[in-house]
Amino acid sequence: MILESLRQKWHELYDRLAQRARKLPPVLLGREDTRGSSETLTQRAGCPLLDMPRWQQISARQRLLPARYRAAFNLAPVAADTPWAIPREQKLQQFHAALARWQRQLPTLLAVVGPDGCGRTSFLNALEARLPEATPVHRLNLSSGIRDETVLAKLFAPLYELDADASWPEVQAQLTRPRDQIILLDNIDALLLRTPGAYRAFKTLLATMLASQSRTLWVVSFGAQAWRRADHTYQVGRYFSSLITLDYFTQEEFHAVLRSRITHTGLTLRFNAAAPDDGGVTGAAPDTAPDAAEMDAAVTAYLDKLYELSGGNLPAALLHWHCATHIDAGAQTIQADALEGVDFGAIKSFAAPHHFTLAEMLTHGGLTLAEHQTLFRLSETESRIILYHLHAHRVVERREADGENIYYVDPALYTPIANALITAHVLY
Amino acid sequence: MDNLKAIAEQLSLGTLLAAALWLGLAGGLVALLRWALDKLARRFNRYRLQISRLFPLLRLIIWTFALLMTVFVILHLPQGALLAVAATVGVALGLAAQDMLRNLIAGVIMLFDRPYRVGDMVRIGEHYGEVKSIDLNLTRLHTFTDDIVTIPNAEVMKQAVVNSNAGELTEMIAVPFHVPAASDIATLKTLAHEAAFCCPYSYLKKPVVIVLEDEVDYHYITKVTIKAYVVDVRYERAMASDIIERVKSALQQHGITPIEANSQRK
Numbered sequence: 001m002i003l004e005s006l007r008q009k010w011h012e013l014y015d016r017l018a019q020r021a022r023k024l025p026p027v028l029l030g031r032e033d034t035r036g037s038s039e040t041l042t043q044r045a046g047c048p049l050l051d052m053p054r055w056q057q058i059s060a061r062q063r064l065l066p067a068r069y070r071a072a073f074n075l076a077p078v079a080a081d082t083p084w085a086i087p088r089e090q091k092l093q094q095f096h097a098a099l100a101r102w103q104r105q106l107p108t109l110l111a112v113v114g115p116d117g118c119g120r121t122s123f124l125n126a127l128e129a130r131l132p133e134a135t136p137v138h139r140l141n142l143s144s145g146i147r148d149e150t151v152l153a154k155l156f157a158p159l160y161e162l163d164a165d166a167s168w169p170e171v172q173a174q175l176t177r178p179r180d181q182i183i184l185l186d187n188i189d190a191l192l193l194r195t196p197g198a199y200r201a202f203k204t205l206l207a208t209m210l211a212s213q214s215r216t217l218w219v220v221s222f223g224a225q226a227w228r229r230a231d232h233t234y235q236v237g238r239y240f241s242s243l244i245t246l247d248y249f250t251q252e253e254f255h256a257v258l259r260s261r262i263t264h265t266g267l268t269l270r271f272n273a274a275a276p277d278d279g280g281v282t283g284a285a286p287d288t289a290p291d292a293a294e295m296d297a298a299v300t301a302y303l304d305k306l307y308e309l310s311g312g313n314l315p316a317a318l319l320h321w322h323c324a325t326h327i328d329a330g331a332q333t334i335q336a337d338a339l340e341g342v343d344f345g346a347i348k349s350f351a352a353p354h355h356f357t358l359a360e361m362l363t364h365g366g367l368t369l370a371e372h373q374t375l376f377r378l379s380e381t382e383s384r385i386i387l388y389h390l391h392a393h394r395v396v397e398r399r400e401a402d403g404e405n406i407y408y409v410d411p412a413l414y415t416p417i418a419n420a421l422i423t424a425h426v427l428y
Numbered sequence: 429m430d431n432l433k434a435i436a437e438q439l440s441l442g443t444l445l446a447a448a449l450w451l452g453l454a455g456g457l458v459a460l461l462r463w464a465l466d467k468l469a470r471r472f473n474r475y476r477l478q479i480s481r482l483f484p485l486l487r488l489i490i491w492t493f494a495l496l497m498t499v500f501v502i503l504h505l506p507q508g509a510l511l512a513v514a515a516t517v518g519v520a521l522g523l524a525a526q527d528m529l530r531n532l533i534a535g536v537i538m539l540f541d542r543p544y545r546v547g548d549m550v551r552i553g554e555h556y557g558e559v560k561s562i563d564l565n566l567t568r569l570h571t572f573t574d575d576i577v578t579i580p581n582a583e584v585m586k587q588a589v590v591n592s593n594a595g596e597l598t599e600m601i602a603v604p605f606h607v608p609a610a611s612d613i614a615t616l617k618t619l620a621h622e623a624a625f626c627c628p629y630s631y632l633k634k635p636v637v638i639v640l641e642d643e644v645d646y647h648y649i650t651k652v653t654i655k656a657y658v659v660d661v662r663y664e665r666a667m668a669s670d671i672i673e674r675v676k677s678a679l680q681q682h683g684i685t686p687i688e689a690n691s692q693r694k
Contacts, residue, residue: 007501196622196678232632233625348471352663356628375628377673425474425597425660428633 048343058322072261077121080129084260098242107213114246115224117315117411136181142190148197175208182217189226189365225363248312255303270333305339315412344416355426366408431509447498454494458487477547484562531565534581543589549661551590598631598657603671606687609648623674624656629667631657
């Protein structure tokens with residue numbers, strides 16, 4: 001029965017294939033280009049990463065723009081009193097709960113964890129503004145790589161008016177002395193370099209935090225990858241009593257942030273004639289004056305598209321924004337073109353050494369040439385080749401600190417890079 | 429003889445061509461499947477092993493289906509005659525190609541019993557390497573000396589097989605080194621731990637274990653073994669080499685001279 005039905009199906013398939021085969025040659029002969037216009041394909045695939053401008057170029061262009069626009073549309077962390085600062089009330093409530101616990105002299109260690117570009121520093125600014133005035137507050141930013149305990153000692157020594165060359169045991173003795181204080185440690189990722197010195201420094205700092213936690217409230221901010229590494233290596237998850245997890249903005253928060261920034265510039269957002277398949281943003285011609293409701297709907301649609309492209313990552317959104325807008329100073333408007341996606345395929349095609357380099361940068365916050373050499377046991381030239389290659393492909397950015405170049409992953413590219421590395425099993 | 433005649437009567441040029449076309453299509457589909465799975469495995473390295481191990485099973489299914497379709501549907505051979513001929517040919521083949529049949533049977537058993545899968549790091553006899561393919565009669569290993577070792581499946585079934593990662597992407601690496609017994613134990617443990625932690629290929633989600641043993645090799649010596657997991661089995665040698673490099677340099681900095689034990693010299 002089954003064989004019979006299969007046989008019947010086979011004959012049907014055979015006949016159909018034979019019919020098709022008779023039609024094939026002319027079809028094949030007539031098919032010169034089946035892909036359609038390359039313009040459409042490019043639009044679908046998105047613009048290559050290499051074509052995106054660098055932040056230095058964006059900053060250079062911004063120098064010519066109005067000061068209010070420059071202030072609103074840059075990457076700098078936001079102070080608590082800035083008009084476009086979005087208080088993350090739910091997260092701040094979590095902080096207040098941890099603060100209340102500490103005020104009852106219960107051991108409290110608080111970690112603030114979030115991916116690059118989610119606004120950890122801005123959140124710490126908001127949190128600092130709400131701290132009790134009576135308690136001494138120290139804010140430290142570990143912006144450059146900590147290679148051993150001596151650097152750690154130098155960092156903490158000024159808090160207790162110790163000499164700059166005070167030893168770590170002296171500084172540690174001050175840190176563990178029972179006194180009410182709050183220490184905000186921003187960017188502890190700098191301690192998570194895979195070097196023996198950093199390894200020891202992190203352990204000793206963790207021990208110090210644990211020893212002093214009932215009188216000192218430690219608020220420590222970690223990058224998402226740094227937190228994972230710290231948890232795998234030092235099991236920090238079991239030592240921190242409170243954890244505030246930040247993520248990228250929700251769609252509502254995202255709209256609020258960008259709308260308030262646009263408002264602050266004092267400029268009007270106008271849309272240039274939109275491309276046919278721009279995701280539904282209906283733009284008004286610049287020379288016609290749309291009514292307020294129409295304009296508001298267009299802005300909402302534009303911000304929705306921006307949210308879709310950036311996933312709520314503000315640096316990514318700002319990068320798209322700067323690519324698609326320009327200022328018409330005469331007309332006092334921000335002229336916005338249709339938004340276009342970016343093709344991140346290049347990230348996946350990098351070789352393993354490049355992927356491992358990116359993974360360390362994401363975890364540690366950045367790498368200098370010397371750190372890269374030590375970490376991967378390469379010669380200076382070999383390290384330069386890898387770092388320059390990544391920089392040339394616009395995957396990493398470069399900044400100078402203490403006379404050294406630090407290569408770091410552009411926070412705007414955090415999600416596609418992290419996803420590519422997780423898929424390659426280089427990040428976990 | 430009658431059976432063969434009955435089968436021959438059933439065959440025509442058209443059916444033979446259709447059967448060849450059908451089998452060719454099956455072969456093409458298998459090749460396409462291999463290409464697609466290779467591409468997928470490269471793209472999603474995290475799931476490389478799971479993707480690679482689909483191939484042997486899917487290939488078996490495709491070929492079985494193609495053969496059954498060819499024999500019973502396209503050629504439409506009489507079943508009675510076919511069974512009789514198959515039995516005769518089977519006996520002849522069984523006598524003439526015993527080894528091949530043994531390998532084939534072992535290959536089918538291995539598909540279900542799975543002592544290893546594609547992508548695993550295994551030791552079979554004196555050969556150690558990554559399993560590149562498991563065919564019905566042969567297993568191919570890719571060794572660290574870049575050789576492809578082909579082992580008949582029947583041989584695999586006869587001996588112990590050491591599987592280092594058993595389907596996981598990570599694998600434990602043991603890196604031993606010897607130092608004088610008088611060396612400071614705490615320093616040794618710290619240096620060994622740091623060497624494993626600092627290696628970019630080490631998988632930090634799993635623990636690093638340091639094992640110390642005293643041995644006598646003319647003198648008392650201490651054998652230190654660093655046991656750490658590699659992030660991907662393909663970096664096994666790179667990780668071992670990196671850890672040795674780090675340990676050697678750290679020991680030199682602390683004035684400890686590593687010893688080459690007799691067991692290492694052999």
